[in-house]
Amino acid sequence: MRVPILDLKAQYATYKSEAVRAISEVCESQSFALGPAVAEFEEKIAAYCGSKYAIGVSSGSDALLVSLMALEIKPGDEVITTPFTFFATAGSIARLGARPVFVDVEYDSYNIDASLIEEKITEKTRAIIPVHLFGQAAQMKPMTDIAQRHDISVIEDAAQAIGASQDGIRCGNFGDCGCFSFYPSKNLGCFGDGGLVTTNREDLAEKIKVLRNHGQDSTYFYKVIGGNFRLDGIQGAVLSVKLKYVDQWNEKRRQHGVLYDSVFADSPVRPPKIDSNNVSIYHQYTVTVPERDQLQKFLAENKIGSAVFYPKPLHLQDCFRELGYKNGDFPVAERLCGEVLSLPVYPELTSEQIEYVAKTVLKFYELN
Numbered sequence: 445m446r447v448p449i450l451d452l453k454a455q456y457a458t459y460k461s462e463a464v465r466a467i468s469e470v471c472e473s474q475s476f477a478l479g480p481a482v483a484e485f486e487e488k489i490a491a492y493c494g495s496k497y498a499i500g501v502s503s504g505s506d507a508l509l510v511s512l513m514a515l516e517i518k519p520g521d522e523v524i525t526t527p528f529t530f531f532a533t534a535g536s537i538a539r540l541g542a543r544p545v546f547v548d549v550e551y552d553s554y555n556i557d558a559s560l561i562e563e564k565i566t567e568k569t570r571a572i573i574p575v576h577l578f579g580q581a582a583q584m585k586p587m588t589d590i591a592q593r594h595d596i597s598v599i600e601d602a603a604q605a606i607g608a609s610q611d612g613i614r615c616g617n618f619g620d621c622g623c624f625s626f627y628p629s630k631n632l633g634c635f636g637d638g639g640l641v642t643t644n645r646e647d648l649a650e651k652i653k654v655l656r657n658h659g660q661d662s663t664y665f666y667k668v669i670g671g672n673f674r675l676d677g678i679q680g681a682v683l684s685v686k687l688k689y690v691d692q693w694n695e696k697r698r699q700h701g702v703l704y705d706s707v708f709a710d711s712p713v714r715p716p717k718i719d720s721n722n723v724s725i726y727h728q729y730t731v732t733v734p735e736r737d738q739l740q741k742f743l744a745e746n747k748i749g750s751a752v753f754y755p756k757p758l759h760l761q762d763c764f765r766e767l768g769y770k771n772g773d774f775p776v777a778e779r780l781c782g783e784v785l786s787l788p789v790y791p792e793l794t795s796e797q798i799e800y801v802a803k804t805v806l807k808f809y810e811l812n
């Protein structure tokens with residue numbers, strides 16, 4: 445049996461005719477940059493997320509960048525975030541000349557450890573960017589309390605968490621804004637690059653709409669310096685089609701997670717721990733194991749795909765050398781980088797495939 449880490453073609457087959465029709469309508473309208481298909485999608489996704497405003501942008505990375513711009517983060521400012529995330533979380537901070545200040549993560553949830561944040565706050569701290577990693581929300585209550593006490597902003601990096609919730613509230617509504625990615629491999633992916641900012645603040649929504657179109661407030665008049673962060677009409681049309689299915693796809697992933705968990709109980713494999721107030725969307729099903737690299741090799745020999753998110757924490761990346769961090773600064777993030785392994789969890793997998801993957805993992809430990 446062959447089980448790839450992700451098979452987007454299997455999913456495409458289930459909604460192909462609708463997507464092709466929707467794309468063709470955009471082609472007929474020739475309205476490719478923003479336009480009615482994007483406006484329609486923004487309305488639907490705002491309702492889905494339970495947010496007052498949703499602004500389509502060019503990628504998840506640009507969602508983070510434009511949110512920081514709207515909050516007027518400038519050179520010299522400090523923004524607190526996790527070192528155990530995709531590069532763009534910290535890259536967006538650094539691109540504005542601000543300084544990413546890292547805080548270690550929890551070994552169980554892989555998310556930022558809120559109890560370590562307050563000691564890192566200085567006069568220069570302007571915002572916190574928690575990441576809802578692998579589809580599970582970071583614990584938001586302690587973070588929004590800290591932010592309120594110190595009058596700083598919270599931007600949720602919800603790129604991996606569309607539809608995930610905490611205490612019954614969907615991600616993207618806890619902070620000042622929420623940033624989503626529609627990169628093709630995300631739980632809701634488009635046919636290229638795309639992203640979204642959600643917010644319940646009218647002032648931020650207005651600012652972000654202006655910033656995503658160069659800062660233009662009326663045709664060829666500019667109040668602020670923005671950029672081209674527009675979402676394409678074709679992406680809006682595809683996303684409206686796929687949004688109808690995202691809950692059922694997320695539910696399938698959760699069922700796969702339950703099945704994996706049951707096979708891994710009482711084994712050397714530590715399954716992902718989901719906090720009791722969270723509903724995860726399992727963007728990844730990520731376990732921690734000793735001998736990670738040997739296990740990954742064994743799985744590949746058995747035609748099973750797996751992936752390491754992420755092999756190197758951000759504080760040790762060459763591009764952030766000037767921040768002055770060193771090995772040992774964030775022991776939990778560093779340890780996770782050596783132990784995490786993500787297994788196939790995409791919705792179209794059959795339970796036979798999940799069982800085959802899980803049993804092959806256990807076989808590795810029987811043989812070693």
Ligand SMILES: *Cc1c(COP(=O)(O)O)cnc(C)c1O
Pocket residue numbers: 503504505506529530532533575601603604624625626627637638639
């Ligand atoms: C995917 C991702 C991003 C960036 O999104 P793009 O659409 O690829 O620019 C940012 N943060 C996290 C945590 C992500 O997983």
